[in-house]
Amino acid sequence: MRKSLMLASAGLLGLLAAGPALSAEKLTLYCSAQEDWCQLMANGFEDATDIKVNMTRKSSGETFAQIKAEASNPKGDVWWGGTGDPHLQAAEEGLTESYVTPIRGELQDWAISQASSAGDRTIGIYSGALGYGYNTDVLAKNNLPEPSCWKDLLKPEYKGHVQMANPNSSGTAYTTLATIMQLFGEDEGFEFMKGLHKNINQYTKSGSAPIKAAARGENTIGIVFMHDAVKQAAAGFPIKVVAPCEGTGYEIGSMSIVKDGRNPENAKKFYDWALSADAQALALQVNAFQVPSNKNAPTSDKAPDLSSIKLIDYDFAKYGSSDERKRLLKKWDDEVSTLPQ
Structure with a gap:
């Protein structure tokens, strides 16, 4: 009986002692x-x-x-x-x-x-503005021209040298998809995405992953928000940041x-x-x-100077709607991601 009372008392004291921790904000x-x-x-x-x-x-x-x-x-x-x-x-x-x-x-x-x-x-x-960055050492090693526009990324010599995230998982990549639609119109925009697909070496899960891979020399060109490319350049990696010549979207x-x-x-x-x-x-x-x-x-x-970058009038109401997002992602899944590379 005494042992049982002692155990019960110890248990009660333990609960009281744990009380503040359990109720901590x-x-x-x-x-x-x-x-x-x-x-x-x-x-x-x-x-x-x-x-x-x-x-x-x-x-x-x-x-x-x-x-x-x-x-x-x-x-x-x-x-x-x-x-x-x-x-x-x-x-x-x-x-x-x-x-x-x-x-x-x-x-x-x-x-x-x-x-x-x-x-x-x-x-x-x-x-922050959308754009891309590239590893200058890897570019030179492969004798590739310096890109300065979105459409430069469609050149056949960049096959296997471009990386972006999957727009289904990444907000950065969805912004890329929406930006291309607004820059070129939907028909030409999806032709652009199909052409870009031929040069993509990997669709990553995270939006900043492509430029991190470029910084490590595992990739050449990463489509990202420009501030993510600046971060790698500031860390000492040979990354050049590009604001595409046609104009670009922003987040x-x-x-x-x-x-x-x-x-x-x-x-x-x-x-x-x-x-x-x-x-x-x-x-x-x-x-x-x-x-x-x-x-x-x-x-x-x-930080990239937004006032010096050619920004589009990004339609947040349209491309921030659930229906438009679902429609664009399904079209990208059906018409782009399934294509051979």
Whole structure:
């Protein structure tokens, strides 16, 4: 009897001791930016609030698919980073919550425009232009001409030398597909994608993977957001960054609160913190060269100057809609990805 009482008392004390840990505040963060930036944001928020962050990094296309799959039992609280199109699609499908941050007045107009177009179910956190980069050493070794336009990438001498992500999993690649449609029209745009397919050596899962492979000398040309190419060049790799001559699209990297998440108040705290100038300044620590949405946040002098790049009038409403995304991806799957290389 005494032994049983002692064991029961020990168990009760153990539960009481565990109580604070079990009730500790937490947040589940889905992150679609570069891995080191995701980790820095998670750690920075923990330091600022003592809220424990469980962070998962996946590409924006994968994260959108995960949030959709979990809709009946949401496991995430906040989705931070990645191209804006899938965030807009998540908003359209009712997968994210409407929220208006009290620091809205500190944000760039394009960040507010992103929010307004989605009923405040998402917001812009950074911006960056699409383009590509190439390894100058590998290019020279293979006696290849220097590309400067989108259509240069169709040249037969680049066969096996170009890499991009799969638009089904990558927001970067979906932005590429949507950009080509807007630059050349759908008929010519899909002929372009078919011609490009002949030169692709691999469709990666992650949008930044093609330029990382080029930096390592495993690939020659990577179609990516220009800031991802700048990051590799800044790290000392022989990468030249190209803003295509015909013009190019751009992203508004976004953030959304998952509908019916388990920690809604902590999600709002992260949302407000992530939009602050101090939080956005963390990007400089990991050489993230996007343009921040907070007007008071510093921008690296290495960041691509968007005012000097020929940007198209990207139609976020059209290409951020679920129906258009599904239609374009199915057409790409049926007419491009199945072709021989």
